[in-house]
Amino acid sequence: MTIGSGVGVLDKAAAILNALENGPTSLSQLVDLTDISRPTVHRIAQSLVHHGLVGRDMHGRFELGNRLVELASAAGEDRLVSAAGSILIKLRDITGESTQIFRKQGDFRVCIASAERPIGLRDTIPVGTQLSMKAGSAAQILLAWEDNERMVDGLHHARFTPTILAGVRRRGWAQSLGEREPGVASVSAPVRGQSGRVIAALSLSGPIERLTRQPGKIHHEAVTSAAHELSELLRVQNDHI
Amino acid sequence: MTIGSGVGVLDKAAAILNALENGPTSLSQLVDLTDISRPTVHRIAQSLVHHGLVGRDMHGRFELGNRLVELASAAGEDRLVSAAGSILIKLRDITGESTQIFRKQGDFRVCIASAERPIGLRDTIPVGTQLSMKAGSAAQILLAWEDNERMVDGLHHARFTPTILAGVRRRGWAQSLGEREPGVASVSAPVRGQSGRVIAALSLSGPIERLTRQPGKIHHEAVTSAAHELSELLRVQNDHI
């Protein structure tokens, strides 16, 4: 199994939080999912409840807690989602294509904001949709700047290669053709947090017929510009606090 | 000092995460803020980095990490912010007043979504604004359903009383006059997560001249209806995953 971090209790706590990522979970299920003994899971989960990082639902099952969301809010997540709305709408109106923001979530990427092209043939991805990290231009962006271990792990069974990801880092954007779904093309660029780390991918997607076989050529400037604008917006807001 | 949860390492880890809520922090600052010895803070912080709950910025300072935000996203936070936009706009258009969503963050409440009345005299609260938990109808909502210990602690120096909070729980909404700012009135209602817990407060605010000295009488139905609609939206989306 995975190597520890040097603090066993935190390894176990992290395993419990990871298990809770999939929704409310009973004690027995946590024991099965984490392979930790029952009293130990119980004690650590109760401690996490005490600190608000975990809660209990109406059936007594454990779930991710409010304090965790508070900390994420402090890390800027709410501002990202809130600010993204207007920027996605602007990019949609400029390009005439649907636009989205994706964030990594475990082994998937999840859509956390979107602006849909209102009429005609379009790629619809509702907020909350979970897509694979193995295909698509957003997956390339979310993986390209990861540390080596996580990148190698992510490339396992992926439809792109280390060479493609090196190109993504060089150009600052990624494109894909029919990777996630036949007939769909997409372009993505990185959204960076205050520390420069990639925290999300800003994407534009639509039919290959309109975007051609080189969607990046047509749209990379608009997409990278919107992603940069969003990154700057987040940086400015942080400085005001 | 605060009593422990029964797992000392998690108490220390929680203290470190709480300290990071205020932004990037050096090791020395963490040692000062948490009163934990230097090698211990270093070891626990490194372990949290390993699990992604904490990151390092370009100056080597510790900060809240991406994995924490991923977990918050899984807990529904992004969907809340995304879904809130359209509901706040609708409530604004129906009532003609500015509307907001607040979430608790440490000893404050923070605005995570807002829709501003476009013209004339209006109460403007930009996203990211931190307001006091000691005054205002949103603070009453965020406190009314807390467990007893947290409620008693929150009422210390507050401009409302346990009796007022009991009325809030009975009616399902709160109102305030000039508590946060002279001349401003507001009405708020609870937004509940899947487990029924209060996760945010949905508010409407404006000048007392328009909202009168009983803003709840005029607007409580529209506000509670919007808050309920948002709660239902979150519940439905969770069931689809």
Add this chain to the structure above:
DNA sequence: GTATCACGTCTCATTATTTGAGATTCAAGT
């Protein structure tokens, strides 16, 4: 160029905490 200082990282003897088998309690099902 050298010395000093402050911060971050690492080591390991010592100390304290965590662990988990088994007991107890409780609620649901028959």
Add this chain to the structure above:
DNA sequence: ACTTGAATCTCAAATAATGAGACGTGATAC
């Protein structure tokens, strides 16, 4: 009323975590 399964609790034993002090590094002062 009895059985079953899950959650919670206890405490002797085992293991991990602790923190004083050493080391490494970079910045600053002289």
